[in-house]
Amino acid sequence: MSLLVAEGLGYTAAGRVLLEGVGFALEAGEVLAVLGPNGAGKTTLLRLLSGELRPSQGRVELLGRPLERYGALELALLRAVLTQRREVGFPFSAYEVAFLGRLPHLERRAEGPLDHAQTEQALAHTQALPFAPRPYPSLSGGEQSRVDLARVLAQEPKLLFLDEPTNHLDPRHQVEVMALCRRLAGGGLGVVVVLHDLNLAGLFADRLLLLHEGRMVALGRPAEVLRPERLEAVYGLPFALAQHPSGRPWVMPLAQAEPTPVAG
Amino acid sequence: MIALPRSVLRYRSALLALGLLLPAALLLAAGIGAYYIPPWEIPRVLLEKADQAYAVLVSIRFPRVVLAAAVGALLALSGAVLQGLFRNPLADPGLIGVTSGAGLGAAIFIVLVPGAGALQVFALPLMAFVGGLLTTLLVWRLASSGGRVQVLTLLLAGIALNAAAGALIGLLISRATDEQLRSLTFWTLGGYGGATWTTLLAMAPTGLVALWGLLRLGRPLNALVLGEREAFHLGVNLEPFKRQAVALSALAVGTAVAAAGGVGFIGLVAPHLFRLLAGPDHRYLLPGATLLGASLSVLADLVARTAVAPAELPVGVVTSLLGAPFFIWLLLRHKREVAR
Numbered sequence: 374m375s376l377l378v379a380e381g382l383g384y385t386a387a388g389r390v391l392l393e394g395v396g397f398a399l400e401a402g403e404v405l406a407v408l409g410p411n412g413a414g415k416t417t418l419l420r421l422l423s424g425e426l427r428p429s430q431g432r433v434e435l436l437g438r439p440l441e442r443y444g445a446l447e448l449a450l451l452r453a454v455l456t457q458r459r460e461v462g463f464p465f466s467a468y469e470v471a472f473l474g475r476l477p478h479l480e481r482r483a484e485g486p487l488d489h490a491q492t493e494q495a496l497a498h499t500q501a502l503p504f505a506p507r508p509y510p511s512l513s514g515g516e517q518s519r520v521d522l523a524r525v526l527a528q529e530p531k532l533l534f535l536d537e538p539t540n541h542l543d544p545r546h547q548v549e550v551m552a553l554c555r556r557l558a559g560g561g562l563g564v565v566v567v568l569h570d571l572n573l574a575g576l577f578a579d580r581l582l583l584l585h586e587g588r589m590v591a592l593g594r595p596a597e598v599l600r601p602e603r604l605e606a607v608y609g610l611p612f613a614l615a616q617h618p619s620g621r622p623w624v625m626p627l628a629q630a631e632p633t634p635v636a637g
Numbered sequence: 638m639i640a641l642p643r644s645v646l647r648y649r650s651a652l653l654a655l656g657l658l659l660p661a662a663l664l665l666a667a668g669i670g671a672y673y674i675p676p677w678e679i680p681r682v683l684l685e686k687a688d689q690a691y692a693v694l695v696s697i698r699f700p701r702v703v704l705a706a707a708v709g710a711l712l713a714l715s716g717a718v719l720q721g722l723f724r725n726p727l728a729d730p731g732l733i734g735v736t737s738g739a740g741l742g743a744a745i746f747i748v749l750v751p752g753a754g755a756l757q758v759f760a761l762p763l764m765a766f767v768g769g770l771l772t773t774l775l776v777w778r779l780a781s782s783g784g785r786v787q788v789l790t791l792l793l794a795g796i797a798l799n800a801a802a803g804a805l806i807g808l809l810i811s812r813a814t815d816e817q818l819r820s821l822t823f824w825t826l827g828g829y830g831g832a833t834w835t836t837l838l839a840m841a842p843t844g845l846v847a848l849w850g851l852l853r854l855g856r857p858l859n860a861l862v863l864g865e866r867e868a869f870h871l872g873v874n875l876e877p878f879k880r881q882a883v884a885l886s887a888l889a890v891g892t893a894v895a896a897a898g899g900v901g902f903i904g905l906v907a908p909h910l911f912r913l914l915a916g917p918d919h920r921y922l923l924p925g926a927t928l929l930g931a932s933l934s935v936l937a938d939l940v941a942r943t944a945v946a947p948a949e950l951p952v953g954v955v956t957s958l959l960g961a962p963f964f965i966w967l968l969l970r971h972k973r974e975v976a977r
Contacts, residue, residue: 425866449872456870462724462862463917468642476860477872489642528871 374437376401376532376563377422381431384417391417392587396431401531404554404564406574408598409584410608415567416457416536418584422565423454423534435532449477452532453525457540459517461509467520468505471496474527495526498553500546514541522550526557533557535566539573551577575599575621583607599624644916648925651915655928662932663706666939667698671946674698704832704896705938705952706931709903711844711893713930714851715886716904717911717922721858722882723788726912727967730890730904732795733883734772737802739894740825742768747821748809761824762839762895769891772798777883786879788865827898827953829938840896847889852927854882855920862917900953902960903930903937909967 375398382395392414399405407415420426422433424440433440435451443451453474461470474495475488496502501519504512509520518541525533535554539547547570554564555577568574574581575595583591583598585607591598599622601612611627668676674690682690712730720728730736746764776798780791813821857878860868869875893900907930911922934952937959941950 420866423870425869445869445874446872449870452870454867454870456864456866458864458867460864462721463726463912465862465917466644469644469916469918470863473859473863473871476856479856480872484645489645 375399375434376403376436377565378434379422379431380434382418382421382428382433383430384414384421384426385429390587392421392584393430395582395584395589397582397589397592399532399563399565401561401563402558403580404558404566404578405580405582406578407565407567407582407584408569408571408574409590412586413584413607414587415584417587419454419534419536419565419567423452424448425454446477446480449528451530452534453528453530454534455521455525455536455538457536459514459521464508464510466505467501467507467509467512467516468492468496470509470520471501471505471523471527474524474529477528491529492523492527495523496520498526499523500549515543515546518542519546519550522553530562532563533565535564537567537569539568539570547573571599571604571624572617575623576617576619596622644918648915648918648921651911652921652925652928655911655925655932659706659928659932659935662935662939663702666702666705666935667694669939670698670942700834700837701829701832701938702935703837705829705935707837707840707844708829708893708897708900709907709934709937710927710931711847711889712900712904712934713907714848714923714927715889716930717908717919717926718851718854718858718882719886719904720908721854721861721919721922722879722886723792724861724864726909727905728792730886731799732792733887734776734795734798734802735769735887735890736894736899737799737806738772739765739769739891740899741772741802741805742766743824743898744806744809744821747817747824748813759839766843766891766895769894770887772802773883773887773891777880786876788879791883823951824898825953826951827894827900827956828941828949828951829897830949836896840892843888843892847885847892848927850881850885851889852923854878854885855918855923858882858919858923862919898951898953900934901957902964903934903956906960906963907933909963 377399380396382392383390384392395418397405407418409415417426421428424443427441435443472488472492475484475492478488493502496505499519499522501516501523504516509517512520518538522538538550542550551573554566558564566578578595580593581591581595581598582589583603590607591603599614601614601624604612604624612624613627615623615625617623664676664679668674668679672690672693674682674694679694682688682694685691715730719730719732720726723732742764743761745768746761776791776794777786779794780786810818810821857868857873860871860873865875908922908926911925911929915921915925937955938952941952941955944950
């Protein structure tokens with residue numbers, strides 16, 4: 374049985390079709406990257422898959438059971454979601470923000486030392502332990518991202534949805550976040566990650582899902598999806614294809630800086 | 638390493654300290670007054686049940702300090718919950734319209750039902766309570782669309798209805814006699830002067846339900862700190878939760894205002910003090926603010942009774958005199974943080 378199945382998924386808001394006919398199955402241990410230009414429907418897809426929005430067409434099944442038959446708490450015990458929002462209403466410390474991931478587990482029992490051990494471990498995984506005692510609002514964007522990632526890890530999900538987790542991160546931490554996704558998948562998690570960086574997706578994901586104007590343009594292994602002609606059709610920009618030393622595809626946009634006329 | 642982090646110990650010791658502060662404040666306030674009873678003698682007086690001190694304690698002081706504690710607790714707790722719900726540390730029970738609605742209910746009764754006399758003791762709190770709940774209900778209806786409530790719209794609807802209620806109260810004031818005006822003013826400023834065991838009994842059912850219900854909201858309020866979508870992802874059933882938080886807050890504030898009039902600033906200040914003292918975790922903040930609000934209210938009433946003795950200040954004057962500068966200090970601090 375697949376961990377997550379989407380069939381003919383569509384969403385219409387205020388008469389505008391935001392997403393249409395998206396379907397795929399995600400197995401445990403798999404990393405699926407969702408790609409596409411701005412406004413292609415990536416975040417909408419994530420909101421449908423996480424149960425936040427009800428689809429206008431089609432359906433989502435989690436562990437063989439329709440998503441709408443899950444309660445909010447049941448869902449929180451199975452899947453965690455990292456949104457793009459980084460805003461905390463009160464001066465919580467970074468540690469306390471990460472500990473919020475334990476909340477679904479504390480619905481029916483009091484917190485114990487194990488919950489804190491879990492939180493600490495999650496913070497260690499994202500290299501956020503050194504600044505855990507500091508107030509979350511005082512952290513840099515990249516540090517906040519790592520604390521938020523630790524929070525969704527502390528939730529101990531079977532399925533992880535990440536909406537642009539590499540935003541605000543320097544190249545090293547981008548790679549480390551993606552490597553962490555791989556390790557988590559190795560431990561049996563399913564990971565759906567929205568990315569803008571085609572090459573990062575190509576390097577670390579098992580499969581890519583390319584969206585364009587709310588439709589699924591391609592779904593498959595990186596080498597099948599990252600084709601220059603397809604990328605040009607989607608992004609409106611010519612691309613060239615090369616090979617990463619790992620053997621994975623490596624694409625680059627063929628854009629050039631305009632030569633600046635020198636005054637005088 | 639398996640140990641509870643330092644923050645948990647800080648929260649727990651803050652709760653413990655506040656748990657000790659409240660009985661101390663109660664004893665102090667029960668002892669001090671026109672008829673002085675040394676606070677440490679109170680247990681002995683209660684056991685011996687003999688002299689005049691016992692009568693003063695049981696029929697005058699205890700109802701008053703318990704009312705002060707109950708009203709402070711209800712206001713502080715609903716303040717903490719509403720600040721969490723609006724994700725805004727400057728939110729106050731007044732925002733959802735319950736305070737001004739209760740004021741309008743009271744004003745209608747005082748001005749339009751002349752000569753109520755004996756009826757006033759029961760009918761005035763009832764009118765205030767109903768006015769508060771109806772206004773909150775209206776605010777809620779204005780803010781909901783398709784079964785969902787936008788918190789920002791809720792805030793704006795509260796502001797609009799506060800203004801409307803204020804205007805109506807102003808209209809009523811223009812028609813009021815001098816005596817009605819005095820009665821209205823005294824009620825608006827709030828006070829625990831009329832406290833009897835009957836007052837306490839009358840507010841017990843709604844007050845206890847509100848207290849019990851609100852104290853259970855710590856976990857979802859923590860989740861909400863990250864935003865509404867994130868709270869759902871952490872397992873919070875959003876719409877029922879928001880309905881509960883607003884309804885129970887209205888019940889709490891309605892009960893408090895009906896019993897004691899408009900006692901300002903406790904709902905705003907107590908949660909803040911606890912955050913400064915221990916931290917923002919709502920699982921500790923809610924009981925902590927409740928205890929702190931009760932103690933503050935009891936001590937403010939002590940000042941109100943004794944500062945200009947034998948006359949008495951409305952307790953609302955004391956809380957506002959102390960609360961307004963604190964609020965301004967908060968605003969300045971907030972401004973600095975935003976500017977940074």
